[in-house]
Amino acid sequence: MSEKRNKLVPAGELQRQQAFAEQVKELMLLRTRNPVPLAHVHTYGCQGNVADGERIKGMLAQMGFEFTEESKEADLILYNTCAIREHAEDRVFGNVGALKHIKERHPATILGLCGCMMQQPQVAERIRKSFPYVSLVFGTHVVHQLPELLYRLLTCERRVFELPDSDGVVAEGLPVRRDGELKAWLPIMYGCNNFCSYCIVPYVRGRERSRTMEAIVAEAKEIIAAGYKEITLLGQNVNSYGKDLPEPVSFAQLLRTIDALPGDFKIRFMTSHPKDATKELIDVIAESRKVSHHLHLPVQSGSNRILKAMNRHYTREQYLDLVAYAKKRIPDLSLTSDIIVGFPGETREDFEETLSLIKEVGYTSLFTFIFSPREGTPAAKMDDPIEAKEKSAWFSQLLKVQEEIAAKRSASMVGQVVEVLCEEEGKNGLLTGRTDGNIIIEFTGSPEQIGRTVNVKVTRARNWILVGEAIDEETKL
Ligand code: SAH
Ligand code: SF4
Ligand code: F3S
Secondary structure: OHHHOOOEOOHHHHHHHHHHHHHHHHHHHHHOOOOOOEEEEEEOOOHHHHHHHHHHHHHHHHOOOEEOOOHHHOOEEEEEEOOOOHHHHHHHHHHHHOOHHHHHHOOOOEEEEEEHHHHOHHHHHHHHHHOOOOOEEEOOOOHHHHHHHHHHHHHOOOOEEEOOOOOOOEOOOOOOOOOOOOEEEEEOEEOOOOOOOOOOHHHHHOOOEEOOHHHHHHHHHHHHHOOOOEEEEEOOOHHHOOOOOOOOOOHHHHHHHHHOOOOOOEEEEEOOOOOOOOHHHHHHHHHOOOEOOEEEOOOEOOOHHHHHHOOOOOOHHHHHHHHHHHHHHOOOOEEEEEEEEOOOOOOHHHHHHHHHHHHHHOOOEEEEEEOOOOOOOHHHHOOOOOOHHHHHHHHHHHHHHHHHHHHHHHHOOOOOEEEEEEEEEOOOOOEEEEEOOOOEEEEEOOHHHOOOEEEEEEEEEEOOEEEEEEOOOOOOO
16 A cells, blocks of 8 residues: 555665765864854744754754854754744745845855745745755755755755655664754654644645654653654644554654653643544543643634635534534643634625633633635635735624633633643743643742743733742652
């Protein structure tokens, strides 16, 4: 069967890349105006893209690069882009335009673009024509070939565009340079098969492909050994994890396996598509020791008519049924969601149904978006009679309703003792972190608590942010 074919990048290919990496290292030493070559890598978009960025940085580190936040001093500036909404793309085009003067001042600077935007032919074409000073452009399916692409650029080609439109592969064994020290991203699968009618992801990321359980567990062990306190498992639809493997496994099995690993860490995951989220998954969360009581379950709309037009394959009733089961099974569960306002053909009545759904569920927080037509998706061709002004008004109303829900929920937590992974000290001198349910909390405590899980008593609610005080020593799982 075609989906079961092996999509692993062969070990020989990775060795070949390793050899290019050695060559690039020497060439860059000759080229740099700094004591060591410096790279500025900026990632836009979702955590999946951030995880790609961490592998890109891992490879660049192998090629002798160090990293800088200052694009002006970098020998290589690379933007890892996102195509999810027009606004995301406009930001990238704006920032690329601003790079021109850096190139003029330091002509040896390499300007590169990669990520989801580049997988759209019309975008790659625009870069080719309108941004001649961008010399390295590569897509989401060839990230592991970065050493070879840089080698070509440094030796014989003026511009390198590598944008194959394949179903995608899985590259194991790439070096990773993680951004944080407490929270780690762990991709368990790539791509998406769902083709929600508004969404560009399946076109720019290819079909679903899972990493093997062994590869994921091995990376989880590395993360735990390096002292991380939180692992977030990533996929566009984690509930379909493992279905494409030669010996299929379920996401529930994977969660159980990681939950059983020894160590002091928490597990989160995203994203769960409601059509594939099962009661078994809820049971695993309820019975696990380390999985957070937080479920990101994007509903997108509360109207069955719109859900159908979105090609989401669940109804409002099925969604609410799953939520009811989850709340019964895990009383302190924190639910979050994504909502699209102003999908083509959405009426005031449809929107009202979304409002009533969010009130019924009582989400901790929402990610809300106004529909943005994406070239090549079915929704971009649908009739869209509602005016932008009206969509904005609905959007504001949605935010207001959600603010009230979140404020009520936060207020109900005053007096409770919650477990918090303490992340840093804020400017106001308070410590900050997130509760198990992923709510931001600021609290009094001592800086030694940074990096630990602490018990915090909630003393006050400030809209969706909680305020509290640490009440005792570190808690162990
Ligand atoms: N795989 C995830 C979502 C990834 S994209 C899922 O299925 O839930 C993150 C969010 O961006 C989506 O949930 C959706 O709410 C939003 N989004 C995607 N395409 C969009 C578009 N064309 N316009 C507006 N919002 C969009
Ligand atoms: Fe996009 Fe739908 Fe896939 Fe999520 S499940 S990435 S919204 S197509
Ligand atoms: Fe954006 Fe690509 Fe993620 S389009 S949301 S970076 S998968």
